[in-house]
Amino acid sequence: MLRRVDKHSGIPAYLQIMNQIKSEILLGNLKAESRLPPVRELEIIFDVNVNTILKALDKLKSEGVLMSEQGIGYFVARNISVDPQITQEIRRLVGDLKSKGLDLYTSLLLIEEVWKNEKL
Amino acid sequence: MLRRVDKHSGIPAYLQIMNQIKSEILLGNLKAESRLPPVRELEIIFDVNVNTILKALDKLKSEGVLMSEQGIGYFVARNISVDPQITQEIRRLVGDLKSKGLDLYTSLLLIEEVWKNEKL
DNA sequence: AATAGTGTTATATATAAATAGAACACTATA
DNA sequence: TATAGTGTTCTATTTATATATAACACTATT
Structure with missing residues (x-):
């Protein structure tokens, strides 16, 4: 369900990534506590650099949507x-x-x- | 109905401008043939530089949504x-x-x- | 002919977004 | 303890966005 980013849409890649992930959570396709794919996989899925992935995930952390544990992974923080x-x-x-x-x-x-x- | 651009939304200003203008046309608030405010007024309305206005209007021209006549103004090209x-x-x-x-x-x-x- | 109101083009500068590549740090497991 | 799989940080570079400023070109009116 996670799709490659559209590089010609004019929408910044990190925003598209935030939107996709948040949507999955809102629709219940990603449940609370469940783990996201590793960042180096997300890099391939979305077809952008790790730093762009990190920017998106960081912002979702700030929003309280995700949490992360070093060496382990990113997780859905709570049910929204x-x-x-x-x-x-x-x-x-x-x-x-x-x-x-x-x-x-x-x-x-x-x-x-x-x-x-x-x-x- | 045209609003100041949100500079903190992460959406490029020229895109926000395109969207607002196109919306007005779609909703029938701006009819075919009718003239847009002069670019230097749009500058004030949207609170961005002329070049940003121009970029938005140019793209809408490419899409066939607007047309322009030098020395006269920008117009809604057709009814959408x-x-x-x-x-x-x-x-x-x-x-x-x-x-x-x-x-x-x-x-x-x-x-x-x-x-x-x-x-x- | 002059002027005011338009759109248009150009140049320079600044900031934001994205990429590339490498190294570092923590966790779990063999 | 070594290693593989994670997240994290850093630096340098490139490209896209946006600003500032000025000049130019066309149209209509005085």
């Missing part, structure tokens, strides 16, 4: 997974958006804009 | 606004997500991930 019902609702909307021919990028733009304009 | 029904559905989901206490960033992450995992 979301209600599966929400995932279900999202899945429905995504289906609708796709069926109307919208692409991911456009969809995210719209959602962000609606979010920010919604008065509440 | 989305079906208002879609906006409505998005508004509903956004409401749900907010009521469950999720923040924008987390929500976008989830949506992106669901999108990519959905086998069409």
